[in-house]
Amino acid sequence: MSDTTATESTYKAFSGRSSNVTLKNVTKVFTSYDTKKEVVAVNNVNLEVAEGEMVTLLGPSGCGKTTTLRMIAGFEDPSSGEIFIGGIPMTTVPPNKRGISLVFQSYALFPHLDIWENIAYGLRVQKLPKAEIAQRTQKAVELMQLQGMEHRFPAQVSGGQQQRIALARAIVIEPRVLLFDEPLSNLDAKLREKMRDELRALQKRLGITSLYVTHDQSEAMAISDRVVIMKDGSIMQVGTPREIYEKPANRFVANFIGKANFIPCDVVGYDGQEAMVAIYGKTLRLPKPGDNRPAVGSKATLCVRPEAIRLSKDETLLGGKVTRATYYGSHVEYEVQLDDLSIITEQNEAKESELFHVGESAWFTFKPELIRLLS
Amino acid sequence: MENDGTQKTTAAMRAVQSPLTEQIHVNGSRQRKTAAVKLLRQPFLVLAILLIFGLLALFIVFPLVKVGTLSVTDEKGAFSLEGMRQIFSNRSYWQTFWNSIKLGAIVAVIATLIGYLFAYSLTRVKMPAGRFFQMLATLPIISPPFVLSLSMIFLFGRQGLITKGLLHIDDFDVYGLPSLILVQSISFFPVAYLTLTGILESIDSAVEDAALNLGASKWHIFRTVTLPLSVPGIASSFLLVFIQSMEDFSNPAVISGRYTTLAVEAYRLITGMYDTRGGAILAIMLILPTLIAFILQKYWLNGKSFVTVTGKPTQQRKKTGDPRIVWPLFTLCLLISLFIILLYGTVLVGAFVKTWGINYKLTLDHFKYVFSLGWDTLRNSIVLSAVATPITGILGMIIAYLVIRKNFPGKRVMEFTSMLTSAIPGTVLGIGYILAFNQKPFLFTGTAFILIMAFTFRNMPVGIESGTSTLMQIDKSIEEASTILGAGSGLTFRRITLPLLKQAFFSGLVYSFVRSMTAVSSIIFLISPRWNVATTRIFSLFEISKYSDAAAYIVIMIVVILAAIALLNRLVLHSGSTNSQGNVRKSKHKGLAHE
Numbered sequence: 001m002s003d004t005t006a007t008e009s010t011y012k013a014f015s016g017r018s019s020n021v022t023l024k025n026v027t028k029v030f031t032s033y034d035t036k037k038e039v040v041a042v043n044n045v046n047l048e049v050a051e052g053e054m055v056t057l058l059g060p061s062g063c064g065k066t067t068t069l070r071m072i073a074g075f076e077d078p079s080s081g082e083i084f085i086g087g088i089p090m091t092t093v094p095p096n097k098r099g100i101s102l103v104f105q106s107y108a109l110f111p112h113l114d115i116w117e118n119i120a121y122g123l124r125v126q127k128l129p130k131a132e133i134a135q136r137t138q139k140a141v142e143l144m145q146l147q148g149m150e151h152r153f154p155a156q157v158s159g160g161q162q163q164r165i166a167l168a169r170a171i172v173i174e175p176r177v178l179l180f181d182e183p184l185s186n187l188d189a190k191l192r193e194k195m196r197d198e199l200r201a202l203q204k205r206l207g208i209t210s211l212y213v214t215h216d217q218s219e220a221m222a223i224s225d226r227v228v229i230m231k232d233g234s235i236m237q238v239g240t241p242r243e244i245y246e247k248p249a250n251r252f253v254a255n256f257i258g259k260a261n262f263i264p265c266d267v268v269g270y271d272g273q274e275a276m277v278a279i280y281g282k283t284l285r286l287p288k289p290g291d292n293r294p295a296v297g298s299k300a301t302l303c304v305r306p307e308a309i310r311l312s313k314d315e316t317l318l319g320g321k322v323t324r325a326t327y328y329g330s331h332v333e334y335e336v337q338l339d340d341l342s343i344i345t346e347q348n349e350a351k352e353s354e355l356f357h358v359g360e361s362a363w364f365t366f367k368p369e370l371i372r373l374l375s
Numbered sequence: 376m377e378n379d380g381t382q383k384t385t386a387a388m389r390a391v392q393s394p395l396t397e398q399i400h401v402n403g404s405r406q407r408k409t410a411a412v413k414l415l416r417q418p419f420l421v422l423a424i425l426l427i428f429g430l431l432a433l434f435i436v437f438p439l440v441k442v443g444t445l446s447v448t449d450e451k452g453a454f455s456l457e458g459m460r461q462i463f464s465n466r467s468y469w470q471t472f473w474n475s476i477k478l479g480a481i482v483a484v485i486a487t488l489i490g491y492l493f494a495y496s497l498t499r500v501k502m503p504a505g506r507f508f509q510m511l512a513t514l515p516i517i518s519p520p521f522v523l524s525l526s527m528i529f530l531f532g533r534q535g536l537i538t539k540g541l542l543h544i545d546d547f548d549v550y551g552l553p554s555l556i557l558v559q560s561i562s563f564f565p566v567a568y569l570t571l572t573g574i575l576e577s578i579d580s581a582v583e584d585a586a587l588n589l590g591a592s593k594w595h596i597f598r599t600v601t602l603p604l605s606v607p608g609i610a611s612s613f614l615l616v617f618i619q620s621m622e623d624f625s626n627p628a629v630i631s632g633r634y635t636t637l638a639v640e641a642y643r644l645i646t647g648m649y650d651t652r653g654g655a656i657l658a659i660m661l662i663l664p665t666l667i668a669f670i671l672q673k674y675w676l677n678g679k680s681f682v683t684v685t686g687k688p689t690q691q692r693k694k695t696g697d698p699r700i701v702w703p704l705f706t707l708c709l710l711i712s713l714f715i716i717l718l719y720g721t722v723l724v725g726a727f728v729k730t731w732g733i734n735y736k737l738t739l740d741h742f743k744y745v746f747s748l749g750w751d752t753l754r755n756s757i758v759l760s761a762v763a764t765p766i767t768g769i770l771g772m773i774i775a776y777l778v779i780r781k782n783f784p785g786k787r788v789m790e791f792t793s794m795l796t797s798a799i800p801g802t803v804l805g806i807g808y809i810l811a812f813n814q815k816p817f818l819f820t821g822t823a824f825i826l827i828m829a830f831t832f833r834n835m836p837v838g839i840e841s842g843t844s845t846l847m848q849i850d851k852s853i854e855e856a857s858t859i860l861g862a863g864s865g866l867t868f869r870r871i872t873l874p875l876l877k878q879a880f881f882s883g884l885v886y887s888f889v890r891s892m893t894a895v896s897s898i899i900f901l902i903s904p905r906w907n908v909a910t911t912r913i914f915s916l917f918e919i920s921k922y923s924d925a926a927a928y929i930v931i932m933i934v935v936i937l938a939a940i941a942l943l944n945r946l947v948l949h950s951g952s953t954n955s956q957g958n959v960r961k962s963k964h965k966g967l968a969h970e
Contacts, residue, residue, distance in 0.1 A: 073859060094417065095858045102859045108852035112874045121870075122860030173860060 018086040019176035019209045021049040021072060026081035028067050028233075041067045043233035044081070052207040054200070056220040059230035060256070065213045068230075069179050072211060073102050085177060101170035102179040105186070107162050109154035115165055116141070116150040122173035140172040143202075160191050167199070171206065178203070180212040184219065196223055217257050221245070229253050247290045251374055254303045261304040261343050262374075267294050275373050277302065280339065282317045284366065289373035301374040306333065306346035308370035311354065311362040319363035322356045336362050419865035423773060424783055430770075431792045433817070434832045438807025439662075439799070445655040445810055458652045462660075471635040472660050478555060478627075478636060479620040479664070485560040486616045487609060489711060490567025496704040498575040499601070501696040503705060511712045512568045514719070515561060517889045517940070519932040520625035521913055523558040525925055526718040527630060529725050534732025536721070550632025558626050561715060563619045567612040574608030575601070580692040593695060607676050614672040618665045622800030624896030625910075629917050637661040638802040638896060645806065645900065655810070658803040669798030726926035741927035748912070756909040757935065759823060760891035763830035767887040770831065771838025772876055776868055778839075779846040780854065797836035801896030804833055809900045821903035829898055830891040837890075838883030845879040846872070884943050889936055 028042040042064040049055045057065035070076045072083055074095030083090045090098060101122075110118050119140050123133040141147060144164040149157055154165065163183065170178060183199075184192045200223045203210050214220050220227050221241040229236040229244065229252075237249040248254035251262060268276040268283060275289035279302065286302075294300040311334060323342065324335035334356055336343045343364070347354060356362050415421060449455035462468050493512045496502050515523075531538045531549040538547040578601065586596045627636040637657050645654035695701070729736040777783070778790045796804065808829055812819040819825035853875070857867040873880070895910045902911050909932055916925040 073855075075855060075858075094863075095855070096861050096863055098859075100859060102856070104852040104856060106850050106852055108850060108856040110853060110856070110871055112871075121857065121862075125857075125861040125866060169856075169860070 022084040056224040064233035101175035107166040140168040144168040294375040316363040438811040441810035483617040486564040489564040494571035524630040570612040775842030805900040834887035841879040
């Protein structure tokens with residue numbers, strides 16, 4: 001078929017080319033069939049994924065992360081904007097000629113083909129010589145530790161194995177870009193952690209440019225070079241896991257990644273890098289307030305992570321009544337009522353003297369270097 | 376640095392938000408353009424779409440347009456309502472119209488009741504001999520035409536076994552509405568049974584269990600949960616049977632007596648009085664109610680259904696074994712089944728006795744007579760059906776695939792047109808074909824080709840429907856996986872979709888073969904001395920009252936049909952199955968692994 005030979009030549013042309021992914025002002029508008037209403041699923045997204053990098057799109061359901069991934073794969077067309085792979089615009093390139101692999105949430109294994117044929121499928125499509133197909137498939141089988149089950153059918157193997165088969169099938173064609181659509185969401189918690197570490201190790205070893213979609217923040221933190229936080233179709237923040245956690249750009253990001261308290265404050269002034277803020281009439285000096293610089297005299301919000309507050313029984317400037325104490329083993333989480341705010345704190349060294357009971361008074365000591373200023 | 380970027384992005388976002396609506400309209404056309412460009416990159420797909428549109432236009436739309444234009448023109452081809460006026464001012468045609476509607480409505484009610492009885496009994500109750508009932512409830516679908524009518528004549532006719540033989544009634548008139556209702560109800564209740572089984576099976580058993588758990592009695596559950604949930608199915612089954620009854624030709628043609636119906640009158644007008652225009656106008660009168668029923672069923676009822684098509688049964692339904700429920704239902708089903716067996720058995724016996732009603736001596740004379748007539752018609756039937764069947768099957772699967780999985784302009788039109796023939800009575804399609812294909816460049820009259828096309832396009836909807844419902848249950852990402860691995864549309868269809876559609880494909884093949892073998896109304900105008908078929912030969916045996924010979928012919932047809940089903944079963948389900956291929960591959964690359 002002319003179809004296949006075209007694929008083959010495209011693939012050959014692609015391999016060896018650079019594989020960075022660029023999204024330029026990409027917007028996707030869906031028109032719902034019954035109401036004729038237009039829904040903006042992805043809103044003017046700009047993103048650059050460098051060669052060999054692993055970037056995660058993270059956000060709540062409906063934030064546009066899967067739509068973004070499907071546009072890169074070519075299953076959806078952007079309403080406006082352009083997607084480039086290796087610097088080449090993809091607008092008119094059909095999905096089967098993009099040199100991309102996708103690991104599906106449902107794995108999408110071919111139920112009528114055995115494991116071997118599932119993995120070899122992409123190679124057969126390229127009409128490679130038989131010996132090469134056998135050799136590369138065998139390599140993928142070994143890499144994914146699927147030896148001995150080559151001739152079983154997908155329905156006859158476990159969920160973790162299905163996951164491995166899906167991955168083997170995706171990497172065996174040596175794609176320029178590997179896409180993951182919540183690939184671990186069907187596994188149980190233990191296996192999910194194991195697979196996620198394996199996946200990351202494999203991606204690093206093969207050096208394939210990868211985009212990974214998930215709604216699980218710990219998965220995103222564990223697996224990525226950089227994380228893209230999305231909400232309502234827009235990018236909220238892009239950064240390394242550490243940057244995202246330590247310097248959240250806004251309240252949504254701070255809340256989505258880890259736990260955070262938001263305390264209203266007045267901006268008193270700046271002193272070089274440092275910021276002076278007042279909460280409940282008490283002035284606080286923040287040595288690392290982050291990149292947000294609300295105007296002096298304006299109202300702002302402090303992002304205070306639970307571990308940035310130490311509780312004590314000795315009176316300090318601010319305090320309140322303990323309303324909840326939850327024992328987590330490694331730490332104890334307390335909820336303290338400060339005025340009309342519920343402040344969550346994490347106490348690591350649960351020494352006898354520092355145990356609090358519900359109803360007791362507790363006093364805050366802040367670790368100012370961990371507090372960020374949000375506008 | 377990152378934060379800078381973010382801030383810029385947010386600023387840009389805000390800027391975009393206001394003129395977004397304007398932008399969308401620009402985007403709309405751009406998106407369409409992109410889609411078009413993408414489509415053009417897949418020549419196989421474009422070609423398939425264009426080819427199918429061409430075929431649908433030529434073999435479905437064009438003939439219908441011909442029927443429509445003939446009914447509103449005069450001899451010279453100018454616009455005229457004179458033909459309409461003549462037909463409509465004739466009260467007997469109005470009578471015929473209402474006869475058809477009345478028959479359709481009565482049969483639809485009875486067949487739906489019987490269908491519901493069987494469907495409920497087999498899905499909800501621990502029925503003894505369940506498989507036996509299941510078989511009987513689908514038997515009429517694969518049986519040749521005329522069987523049940525013939526049986527009625529054998530049993531209740533002037534020489535009837537029951538009327539004359541047992542009751543000694545000499546002047547019982549078997550021909551008329553009551554016989555017609557009986558015969559059609561038995562013929563079409565399988566349609567109701569299958570529709571209702573689908574609905575009853577897809578009602579989540581948890582819903583009924585929940586009612587039971589809340590303390591409701593079995594009867595209360597049926598009344599307040601099961602029955603209301605199956606209402607869309609009941610309505611659907613009613614409309615489908617109504618269409619079948621309206622378009623039925625073979626039963627009313629031989630047993631309706633003076634109770635005229637549209638399908639038969641149209642035939643009589645054309646073949647007896649050479650009034651093609653009159654026939655076309657009756658065809659229009661016939662197609663309107665069936666089309667309305669079709670549109671109601673497809674577009675109105677489908678939206679009303681409470682059950683999802685996709686979900687597999689979550690758990691095994693626990694059937695009730697309560698004897699107070701089992702035995703009454705069993706008795707009812709058994710009585711109906713025995714009656715069906717009596718009808719079929721009568722024809723079987725009728726084929727082997729000397730002269731029905733007079734001399735019941737066993738003989739093979741009728742088979743000898745049928746053989747002496749020559750194998751031509753039967754061979755023609757088999758050849759034409761065998762050629763039409765794979766075409767129908769593959770075309771049906773391709774259309775189902777395109778409609779469910781692909782996006783292209785005119786998709787809805789393709790879906791509607793390809794399903795349309797399930798609402799077009801065979802008589803109407805037949806009239807359309809003689810009108811459309813009697814002159815160049817489409818001069819097909821008298822050829823095998825026109826018969827094959829009639830079979831193909833008339834039987835396609837069922838294949839499309841089973842393909843569609845299977846496709847909706849196959850995770851779309853399985854095909855996307857094939858695409859992203861580099862396969863184009865054609866390759867994905869061949870390697871992934873078609874194998875997964877095997878079961879639907881098979882049932883489509885069986886159905887279209889059987890329907891082709893048993894077709895009467897759609898081809899009665901299209902046969903020629905060279906291409907005569909078995910069913911029309913049976914019809915002519917009826918017309919000269921050679922009932923036992925007709926019975927012999929029918930018995931032969933049943934044997935052929937059963938053999939064909941068995942053969943298709945072997946061909947599709949066993950040869951080329953994944954397992955055998957898997958074995959071949961296994962040995963092949965085991966060798967390689969050792970190297």
